[in-house]
Amino acid sequence: MLREVAVEDAVGLVLAHDLTQILPGEFKGRLFKKGHVVQAEDIPALLSIGKEHIYTLELAEGYLHEDEAAARMAAAVAGTGVTLTEAHEGKVSLKAAAHGLALVDRNFVDAVNSLEQVVLSTVRTNTVAEPGRSLAGTRVIPLVVAEERIAEVERLAAEYRAAHGGEAPFRVKPFRKLQVGVVTTGGEVYKGRIADKFGPAVRAKVEALGSVVVEQRFAPDESEFIVGEIRRFLEAGVDLVLVTGGMSVDPDDRTPGAIRLSGAEVVSYGTPMLPGSMLMMAYHGDTPIMGLPGCVMHDPYTSFDALLPLVCAGERVTRRDIVELGYGGLLGK
Ligand SMILES: Nc1nc2c(c(=O)[nH]1)N[C@H]1C(S)=C(S)[C@@H](COP(=O)(O)OP(=O)(O)OC[C@H]3O[C@@H](n4cnc5c(N)ncnc54)[C@H](O)[C@@H]3O)O[C@H]1N2
Numbered sequence: 497m498l499r500e501v502a503v504e505d506a507v508g509l510v511l512a513h514d515l516t517q518i519l520p521g522e523f524k525g526r527l528f529k530k531g532h533v534v535q536a537e538d539i540p541a542l543l544s545i546g547k548e549h550i551y552t553l554e555l556a557e558g559y560l561h562e563d564e565a566a567a568r569m570a571a572a573v574a575g576t577g578v579t580l581t582e583a584h585e586g587k588v589s590l591k592a593a594a595h596g597l598a599l600v601d602r603n604f605v606d607a608v609n610s611l612e613q614v615v616l617s618t619v620r621t622n623t624v625a626e627p628g629r630s631l632a633g634t635r636v637i638p639l640v641v642a643e644e645r646i647a648e649v650e651r652l653a654a655e656y657r658a659a660h661g662g663e664a665p666f667r668v669k670p671f672r673k674l675q676v677g678v679v680t681t682g683g684e685v686y687k688g689r690i691a692d693k694f695g696p697a698v699r700a701k702v703e704a705l706g707s708v709v710v711e712q713r714f715a716p717d718e719s720e721f722i723v724g725e726i727r728r729f730l731e732a733g734v735d736l737v738l739v740t741g742g743m744s745v746d747p748d749d750r751t752p753g754a755i756r757l758s759g760a761e762v763v764s765y766g767t768p769m770l771p772g773s774m775l776m777m778a779y780h781g782d783t784p785i786m787g788l789p790g791c792v793m794h795d796p797y798t799s800f801d802a803l804l805p806l807v808c809a810g811e812r813v814t815r816r817d818i819v820e821l822g823y824g825g826l827l828g829k
């Protein structure tokens with residue numbers, strides 16, 4: 497168990513937890529590590545950070561130190577594509593091992609946090625994970641916790657894995673390198689009245705996730721023409737077809753009709769996200785095809801930017817994924 501000891505009497509005893517020093521503007525970090533055996537020369541430093549008494553460690557049977565509890569929780573929830581840090585000041589961080597899509601089961605996270613004294617804090621599911629970026633953290637609130645509490649978290653995680661073919665409730669799915677074909681519609685661009693701005697914008701968004709635009713082709717506002725270009729890319733075996741412009745309500749907006757006419761199975765025309773409400777998500781077999789409205793060209797984050805990471809990670813976008821964009825999806829106009 498923990499024993500409170502006056503600093504002057506602590507020489508030779510084992511520190512129960514990391515001790516943090518904060519010097520505003522200069523330093524914040526660990527002054528002494530958990531497990532450190534207090535030396536006579538440590539006493540002035542301990543007093544300087546305001547410690548006249550410290551906890552020394554004598555763990556009772558059936559109790560865990562905060563570091564071990566955090567480490568066990570992290571190991572229980574972490575799946576593929578995730579690395580764990582060592583416990584530091586009672587916290588373990590879960591980091592992305594590769595550039596990919598963080599997949600987090602919200603119900604599982606809620607179930608863990610409904611237990612008392614434990615913390616599982618994560619990014620939202622479908623967040624883009626950069627390698628080395630911290631995506632989740634585990635800790636417990638008291639310095640020592642009943643082992644039974646952590647065993648409960650481990651049970652929830654084991655049940656989750658059993659119900660999901662072995663997949664963990666928290667994992668990172670690496671991005672694939674997709675070969676992307678772009679069909680840019682619009683008579684004004686096709687006829688050279690204005691310069692194309694969609695191509696560079698879409699290329700940058702695709703490349704940021706590690707995929708590549710293999711070709712961009714141009715089409716006037718004619719359904720059959722657009723269908724022909726879509727089919728050409730499908731026959732060439734691209735992994736993703738993007739059709740830009742012509743997505744709203746004008747008579748010249750042919751793209752949604754052309755995507756349907758090409759034989760695609762439409763998941764959704766329209767997304768509850770602003771900007772990006774006029775986006776179409778569809779599939780030809782396993783090949784995704786997306787109709788991109790004008791805003792994708794000029795807005796940094798739209799429904800396209802929310803869905804492209806799923807596509808690049810090889811997740812099949814469902815109607816449910818589209819529905820869930822609405823809550824928190826008002827970003828612009
Ligand atoms: N009455 C309504 N008006 C609009 C609606 C609506 O629901 N009802 N939706 C709005 C939304 S949301 C969007 S987004 C825009 C644009 O949708 P479109 O995909 O149809 O975009 P276009 O009409 O094709 O083009 C808009 C604008 O951008 C220029 N453009 C298009 N492609 C290119 C390109 N490759 N390079 C440079 N510039 C391009 C085009 O010339 C137009 O000026 O509709 C809202 N309106």
Ligand code: MOO
Nearest residue numbers: 772773774789791
């Ligand atoms: O498709 Mo619009 O995107 O909402 O600006």
